[in-house]
Amino acid sequence: xxxxxxxxxxxxxxxxxxxxxxxxxxxxxxxxxxxxxxxxxxxxxxxxxxxxxxxxxxxxxxxxxxxxxxxxxxxxxxxxxxxxxxxxxxxxxxxxxxxxxxxxxxxxxxxxxxxxxxxxxxxxxxxxxxxxxxxxxxxxxxxxxxxxxxxxxxxxxxxxxxxxxxxxxxxxxxxxxxxxxxxxxxxxxxxxxxxxxxxxxxxxxxxxxxxxxxxxxxxxxxxxxxxxxxxxxxxxxxxxxxxxxxxxxxxxxxxxxxxxxxxxxxxxxxxxxxxxx
Amino acid sequence: xxxxxxxxxxxxxxxxxxxxxxxxxxxxxxxxxxxxxxxxxxxxxxxxxxxxxxxxxxxxxxxxxxxxxxxxxxxxxxxxxxxxxxxxxxxxxxxxxxxxxxxxxxxxxxxxxxxxxxxxxxxxxxxxxx
Numbered sequence: 001x002x003x004x005x006x007x008x009x010x011x012x013x014x015x016x017x018x019x020x021x022x023x024x025x026x027x028x029x030x031x032x033x034x035x036x037x038x039x040x041x042x043x044x045x046x047x048x049x050x051x052x053x054x055x056x057x058x059x060x061x062x063x064x065x066x067x068x069x070x071x072x073x074x075x076x077x078x079x080x081x082x083x084x085x086x087x088x089x090x091x092x093x094x095x096x097x098x099x100x101x102x103x104x105x106x107x108x109x110x111x112x113x114x115x116x117x118x119x120x121x122x123x124x125x126x127x128x129x130x131x132x133x134x135x136x137x138x139x140x141x142x143x144x145x146x147x148x149x150x151x152x153x154x155x156x157x158x159x160x161x162x163x164x165x166x167x168x169x170x171x172x173x174x175x176x177x178x179x180x181x182x183x184x185x186x187x188x189x190x191x192x193x194x195x196x197x198x199x200x201x202x203x204x205x206x207x208x209x210x211x212x213x214x215x216x217x218x219x220x221x222x223x224x225x226x227x228x229x230x231x232x233x234x235x236x237x238x239x240x241x242x243x244x245x246x247x248x249x250x251x252x253x254x255x256x257x258x259x260x261x262x263x264x265x266x267x268x269x270x271x272x273x274x275x276x277x
Numbered sequence: 278x279x280x281x282x283x284x285x286x287x288x289x290x291x292x293x294x295x296x297x298x299x300x301x302x303x304x305x306x307x308x309x310x311x312x313x314x315x316x317x318x319x320x321x322x323x324x325x326x327x328x329x330x331x332x333x334x335x336x337x338x339x340x341x342x343x344x345x346x347x348x349x350x351x352x353x354x355x356x357x358x359x360x361x362x363x364x365x366x367x368x369x370x371x372x373x374x375x376x377x378x379x380x381x382x383x384x385x386x387x388x389x390x391x392x393x394x395x396x397x398x399x400x401x402x403x404x405x406x407x
Contacts, residue, residue, distance in 0.1 A: 032402070179400065180391075181390065182349065183351055246352075
């Protein structure tokens, strides 16, 4: 009888966690991290690994005195203000801009997909007969840096509308991606960023997933970056690190993953662009 | 000790040395024989020619495609296939077969890895937080 009750309890927990909604997921992550890092205030998670890595934080704060991403912000401002060949510009596509980063990612009912800021920027360009920008490197990082800088202090508030099952399906798809082990190393996102958060991979402290999306785009000092790059470029790098074939930047898999990850950061302030090692 | 005894002892020592030499050479011969045999066996098994290499690459590409169909492809599978094709062009069929077999194995493992997780599983360390 006792065994039966235990089995039923295990089944119940399994069913609840697998079918939990976005808010239950977010609270479970927060509870987990609070248990692991009891002295880290919630708002600190917006600083990523530097919320839990005091030595790295000292370096980061020193770097932030002369931020390496400043030229990108300046170039992005020029892009924002410069009209397209047809006389229109980003301002016409985003009348509430440039502080609009907190509006993304969002569920786009008309197109039936997760709309991210880079995708929206390129849709604006295409609508105005401009060539779309590449999604990982190059000028997209200029305009994203400018928008991120202007959006500092805005609060992440991702919504998964309950009245559109496609939105929940996209969220669940992102969640599934997050927990799926892949690549030759058989790691999932959770292996590093939940199970082993706070431990080191080589010299790097593994960051918590709450706060992962608050500071993009990011200037990374490492040799093969040395520039500002997008969130989806980072996803690509993560997948390569575990020896999995990366997905296409701004493809449905990574956009849905961004949707799930962003929901986890609800309530945190945006502080991009960021600087990381 | 008489001269005869000394003679007998020396004879025994010489015999022992001879036996040791024979044993040592026999061991060397066995090892060489095994090496030659296994090389021949491997060569026989691999049949490193263009047709075998081409077949191995075809199998590898099929496995890669299968893994990709479930988003399970690994990072280096495509690179191994590319290098296998290059090895064929250079006439190094043994290398091509080795790389293609590696890619095929990766493709199969990547597929199995992905389909084995078709249902979402929250890991136990997080499940307890719900």
